Amino acid sequence: MPVADRIYRGGTIHTMDPMTPTTDAVAIYAGTIIAIGDANCTAATGPDTEVIDLNGRTLIPGFHDAHAHPVLGGLGMVECNLDDIHGYQPYLDRIAEYADEHPDDEWVLGSGWYGDVFTDGFPHRRDLDSVVSDRPASITSHDAHGTWVNTRALEVAGITRDTPDPDGGRIVKDAEGNPIGLLFESAAELVTGLFPPKTPADVELALRNSQDYFHSIGIVGWQDAGVGVLTGSPVDTFHPYISTAEDGRFASKVTAALWWDRAVPYAQQIETVKERRATIQGIDGNRRRGGLQATVVKIMLDGVCENLTGALKRSYRGHDHEHGLLMFEADELNEIVSGLEANDFDVHIHAVGDNALKLAVDALTQNGGPSPARRHQVAHLDIADPAELARMAEAGIIANVQPLWARRDSVLVDTKLPLLHEDQQSHHFIFASMRDAGVRLSFGSDWPVSSPDPIWGMHVAVNRTAPHNDPHGQDDVAQNEPLLGDEKITVGQALRAYTVDAAYANGFDDVSGSIAVGKSADFAILDRDPFEVVPGDLGDILVETTVSAGEVVYQRS
Incomplete structure (x- = not known):
């Protein structure tokens, strides 16, 4: 066994390995787990081994997300992002502020609205017109299945009462047949194709x-x-x-x-x-x-x-x-x-x-x-x-x-x-x-x-x-x-x-997802043990440290 680069001990370690569900220490070398358990980790300790005291915190395998869209999420972080707020007026205030701060943008673009804040669950172009009327604006819903646009965007895209629904999409229209400024599924492409590339x-x-x-x-x-x-x-x-x-x-x-x-x-x-x-x-x-x-x-x-x-x-x-x-x-x-x-x-x-x-x-x-x-x-x-x-x-x-x-x-x-x-x-x-x-x-x-x-x-x-x-x-x-x-x-x-x-x-369970000898040293260190907190407080647990392949990639300040 090689000498460990680092050992974590002093807290509860949940391995998600049914053979050893919990342990009290884990040792890593070159980004790989080489030992678990205090005795085995002690045997892998050398003069240059760094020992991390968990101080009673909890170490678990690093999380995996089985279904995400990080490109859309990452782009949304630098546009008009509504993800962290909820409400009709807060949305309009955020959009107005963003538009004022980006006067030279050809389009005002953003994402993250929830339909429940609007009458009947649907936003209207008039809502968006009230804060952006001088140029086209397009704000994607939080689920990415609906796109809210202003009147100027409809005009630029040539969408009128006579525009048919595209295959796989829907242009929402009012009782008189006029588009309200909401495009579902592939209908959004009538507008998104016009964005600055x-x-x-x-x-x-x-x-x-x-x-x-x-x-x-x-x-x-x-x-x-x-x-x-x-x-x-x-x-x-x-x-x-x-x-x-x-x-x-x-x-x-x-x-x-x-x-x-x-x-x-x-x-x-x-x-x-x-x-x-x-x-x-x-x-x-x-x-x-x-x-x-x-x-x-x-x-x-x-x-x-x-x-x-x-x-x-x-x-x-x-x-x-x-x-x-x-x-x-x-x-x-x-x-x-x-x-x-x-x-x-x-x-x-x-x-x-x-x-x-x-x-x-x-x-x-x-x-x-x-x-x-x-x-x-x-x-x-x-x-x-x-x-x-x-x-x-x-x-x-x-x-x-x-x-x-x-x-x-x-x-x-x-x-x-x-x-x-x-x-x-x-x-x-x-x-x-x-x-x-x-x-x-x-x-x-x-x-x-x-x-x-x-x-x-x-x-x-x-x-x-x-x-x-x-x-x-x-x-x-x-x-x-x-x-x-x-x-x-x-x-x-x-x-x-x-x-x-x-x-x-x-497709990475052979090298990650649990704490076992031979797997990648992928960990999350939590401030509390999820198995010990009151269930109603589970969502309040904080990630203190994230380790990916032995490298500390996040440390909460």
């Missing part, structure tokens, strides 16, 4: 900023759920990922889920994802140290329930003929999945509604189910029929879910639940049912749709209520009335879903 350098900066942010909340690895030219992306993000990896700037374990572009013919798209995977495989790197891999392809199958585009088996309540949107018909989806399986890709399908979930599971099991080597996953599963969960468990399909959404916040209560029948509501973010059915849960954030903070996500998974400090869950209902309280899971299950099982979904 982002450069690869802009995207590289966004990735670095996002990585720093992730490190500050204990995240050491992520899966970008759509690398390419996905809806809402201002640039092809693949090339900036390549340049960042070639420059050795990823101090994280990163999986690029290559975006399946529905506008590109099938045969051409298959060749594109194969070529992109080969390009990434050609980059030198040590998987224990971090870097980039492309083992997954992301398919967007439906939209979201809040704007009636999530694909449901039963119609939306109050909208008898509306079942949502499918981006692919069943035969087309089956062909795509078969082609990807034949080329050894993992498949990651966005399926919010129960009909989309059924079609996704049909496609992923059409050939008898994925091979044990595949990490197929369905993302979101807002409304999940228990029959589909049984099929997922039998086939080994991962439920890639976003725990922060499973609470009764105002956006859910005001803009989503009214659209769902009672039976649909009863199958809403049913994490315990997924667990009991034997489905593997892997947690992600969908950031910037919602906060990527794993501590907040764990809080909601365990309590089914909002964390104390979440600006989007400050009302009494969100804080105190659980959403389907029987669907809560334990702290241990939530932590596993953010560590070893998220690393599994990302």
